[in-house]
Amino acid sequence: MQAKPPRQHAAPAKAKHAKAAAPHAYGERADVMRFADQHAQELGYEPAALRHLLAQAQRHPRVQQLIMPPPVGTAKDWAAYRARFVEPRRLAAGLAFWQQHEAALARAEERYGVPAEIVAGIIGVETFYGQIMGGFRVIDALATLSFDFPPGRKDRSEFFREELRQFLLLCQREGLDPLAVKGSYAGALGYGQFMPGSWNRHAVDFDASGRIDLIASPEDAIGSVANFLANHGWQRGLPTHFEIALPVDTAARATLLAPDIKPSFTAAQLAEQGARLAEAGQAHAGLLAVIELQNGDAAPSYVAGSENFFTLTRYNWSSYYAMAVIELGRTLAAWRAAGQKP
Known part of the structure; x- marks a missing residue:
């Protein structure tokens, strides 16, 4: 996403103070251990096992930086924002994705009423059709935002503690290793970048494999994106x-x-x-x-x-995001109608 910030070095005279102020490992944090004890039984863990698991999570300073809003005074530019997504490489990837998964996109449109171009637009904006699904360990991202949410913006640590709980529940149910799963700096997962809670509430086994896998199954992701929008009020046939x-x-x-x-x-x-x-x-x-x-x-x-435009913003609370999805999907549909090849 963004380049790493330059490494900061403490002055020699302050080294002792800096060492003393460094945060403890999560295994030494009483609030993290209370979280483990509070949720172990409902999540299917022995308390000691969940304590041990969360003790291996790491506070991630880059996560704290990326969750912050842009600097005050940063000008919004729709034309520049659109150009990040409606561009030749992403369009070529989108055409290839649509061609490969045409049947699943058509089936999702028939079942949920969400046009294929909207689903393709979301997956393209979110992850470049699975090429960029995030490189942060999800347990690190969610633990950081749960227990070390940075000051300077509205505190959302309660939201992320619930997402951490949902992530652990998801891993237990789907047989995932919580220490291996990777996603975005906010803990979003898979082709459609679902937060764990959204995965648990809205994801579907669209490829009929017997399990839901939004990371390795594009078909599950296609059906789940469409189901998410349908569950949030998408109206069949209504323009955005x-x-x-x-x-x-x-x-x-x-x-x-x-x-x-x-x-x-x-x-x-x-x-x-x-x-x-x-x-x-x-x-x-x-x-x-x-x-x-x-x-x-x-x-x-x-x-x-319209109401469908508003529904798109339930996926990401941004009119710029919604328009980028619409424009990417619309351009892909137009290129396909014109016989454009990947």
């Missing part, structure tokens, strides 16, 4: 968004942008505020959200997001 032109009046713009990605306005209410929806959007019976995509120093882009 419509073109829209915003009113010039700044107060009206502020009103329309205030709900952010949450669909809040009917087509008639958008028109009352002076927004101009594309013809297809004018016929939309549900609610819409006005999505702003900033373009650095250039003028922002706007779309009217």
Whole structure:
């Protein structure tokens, strides 16, 4: 993901203090051992065995760095963000993935109502079609964020402690070695980068192998991504968004942008505020959200997001992410229709 930061060296006069301030190994942490004792029985471990397992987890400073938000003042740039994903190498990989797994993508679309291009778009954005699934030991990432969540942003250690519990439950059920499984810096796993809790709640055995494997089975990943979206409200046949032109009046713009990605306005209410929806959007019976995509120093882009756009953001809480998925998938579908080969 990002380059490693330069190694920091303590001054000789401070070496003793630095050594004293260094964190204990997790096996020496009372809070980690309490976690082990609290959850051992429900997870199918003897308390001593779970203590021993968690004692082998390591605090990972790089994880602490990567979980932090970008620096204040970092400009958002939709055009640059899009270009990271809708580019020749990823498109070629996406065409090959779609060609190889065409039957599974079609079956997922039929069963769950989620278009193949959306599933292909998510897997492409998340992991470059399985080429980049993360190099952190998941137990290290989750232990770090559970017990050493960095200051400077909203504390999410409780969330990650639950994900650590879900990960241990997953490993017990699927026969995985908790010390060997690798994923993202946040503990996400497999082709679709499911957090352990999402794996446990939404993953499916789509290849009928008798077990769920989102790391080694692209078919399981395809079905699981589609099932995740269906479980979060995906509506069969509903477009993700419509073109829209915003009113010039700044107060009206502020009103329309205030709900952010949450669909809040009917087509008639958008028109009352002076927004101009594309013809297809004018016929939309549900609610819409006005999505702003900033373009650095250039003028922002706007779309009217439907309930399905909002569902995409349940996968990743970002309108930029959702649009990248849509644009990658749409481009792949267009290339396939034109007979483009990988």
